[in-house]
Amino acid sequence: MTDASSTLVRLSNAGISRDGRWLVRGVDLAVTRGEIVTLIGPNGSGKSTTARMALGIWRPDEGHAERLADLRVGYVPQKIAVDWSLPLTVERFMRLTGPLSAADCCEALAGTGIDHLARAELRHLSGGEMQRALLARAIARKPDLLVLDEPVQGVDFNGEIVLYDLITRLRDRLGCGILMISHDLHVVMAATDQVVCLNGHVCCRGTPVSVAQSPAYRQLFGPRAAGALAVYEHQHDHVHLPDGRVRHADGSVTDSCHPGDGYHDHDHGHGHVHRLVQADGRPARPETGHA
Numbered sequence: 001m002t003d004a005s006s007t008l009v010r011l012s013n014a015g016i017s018r019d020g021r022w023l024v025r026g027v028d029l030a031v032t033r034g035e036i037v038t039l040i041g042p043n044g045s046g047k048s049t050t051a052r053m054a055l056g057i058w059r060p061d062e063g064h065a066e067r068l069a070d071l072r073v074g075y076v077p078q079k080i081a082v083d084w085s086l087p088l089t090v091e092r093f094m095r096l097t098g099p100l101s102a103a104d105c106c107e108a109l110a111g112t113g114i115d116h117l118a119r120a121e122l123r124h125l126s127g128g129e130m131q132r133a134l135l136a137r138a139i140a141r142k143p144d145l146l147v148l149d150e151p152v153q154g155v156d157f158n159g160e161i162v163l164y165d166l167i168t169r170l171r172d173r174l175g176c177g178i179l180m181i182s183h184d185l186h187v188v189m190a191a192t193d194q195v196v197c198l199n200g201h202v203c204c205r206g207t208p209v210s211v212a213q214s215p216a217y218r219q220l221f222g223p224r225a226a227g228a229l230a231v232y233e234h235q236h237d238h239v240h241l242p243d244g245r246v247r248h249a250d251g252s253v254t255d256s257c258h259p260g261d262g263y264h265d266h267d268h269g270h271g272h273v274h275r276l277v278q279a280d281g282r283p284a285r286p287e288t289g290h291a
C-alpha cells in the first residue's frame with residue numbers, strides 16, 4: 001500500500017476460514033497514524049484472528065489486507081511462549097526477538113516506566129510490570145503500528161486506567177497507530193478513537209461518544225478516571241443464538257451472518273441499543289444480544 005494519507009493497515013471485507021468454518025468474515029477496518037482502534041467482542045469472536053490478518057501473520061481467505069510498504073510493527077501478543085523455569089532478565093527478554101542497542105533498550109524500558117527492572121527476572125514481575133515489559137519490547141524498535149492483544153490482562157482496574165493512559169501517551173510520543181484488542185469493556189473506555197465490535201463479523205462500530213459524568217462514577221474511580229472514560233452505544237439488528245446461529249430482525253435464522261448476506265443495514269439503523277456503561281456509570285459487560 002502506498003497510500004499518501006497516513007493509513008497504516010487496511011482490511012477490506014477480510015475473512016479467515018479454517019476446517020470449513022469462517023472464524024471471522026466481512027471485516028473492514030483501517031488504522032491510521034496517530035489513531036487508536038479498539039476491537040471488542042466476546043470470547044472467540046475473531047479479535048485475535050483479525051489482528052493476525054492486520055499483522056500479516058494470516059492471509060485473508062477472502063477480501064484483502066493491505067499494509068503500508070516497510071511498515072514497522074510492534075506486537076503484544078495475548079500469550080507468550082516462555083520457559084518459565086529458565087532465568088530470563090527483562091533486558092535479555094527485550095533482545096530475544098532481535099538485536100537492540102543498550103540505548104534503545106533503556107529508552108523503551110523508561111518509556112513504560114520499568115527502567116529500574118532491567119535486571120529483574122521476568123518470572124518475578126507482577127501482572128502490571130509484565131504488561132509494561134511486553135509493551136517496552138513492542139515499542140523498542142519504534143514501530144509505525146502497535147498491535148496490542150489484551151494489553152491490560154492480569155492488571156486490576158486502577159492499574160488498567162494507568163496502562164491505558166500510558167498507551168495513549170506512547171501513541172502521542174511515537175506518533176504510531178494502535179490496533180488494540182479486548183473482550184473486556186474497560187478498554188472501550190480508554191482514549192479510543194474508533195471501536196469495532198466483532199462477533200464473527202463486524203456487529204457495529206463507532207467512536208466512544210461521551211465522557212462518563214455521573215457522580216457515582218467519579219466517586220468510584222476518581223475524577224481522573226472519569227476524564228479518561230467514555231460511553232459507547234451500539235445497535236444490533238440481530239441476535240446470536242446459543243448454538244451459534246443468528247436470528248435476524250425479520251425473524252429468519254441463518255448459520256452465520258456477515259455484511260454481504262443481505263440482512264444488514266450498513267448503518268444499523270434499527271434494533272436494540274446496547275449501552276456499555278451501566279445506568280449508575282459503572283462499567284458493564286457488553287450485551288451482545290445472545291439469547
Ligand SMILES: Nc1ncnc2c1ncn2[C@@H]1O[C@H](COP(=O)(O)OP(=O)(O)OP(=O)(O)O)[C@@H](O)[C@H]1O
Pocket residue numbers: 018019023041042043044045046047048049050078182183
Ligand atoms: N488455527 C485455528 N484453527 C481453527 N480455529 C481457530 C484457529 N484459531 C482460532 N480459531 C477459532 O476461531 C475463533 C476466533 O478465535 P479468536 O482467537 O480470533 O477469538 P478472540 O475474539 O480473540 O477470542 P478471545 O477473546 O477468547 O481471545 C474461535 O472459535 C477459535 O476457536
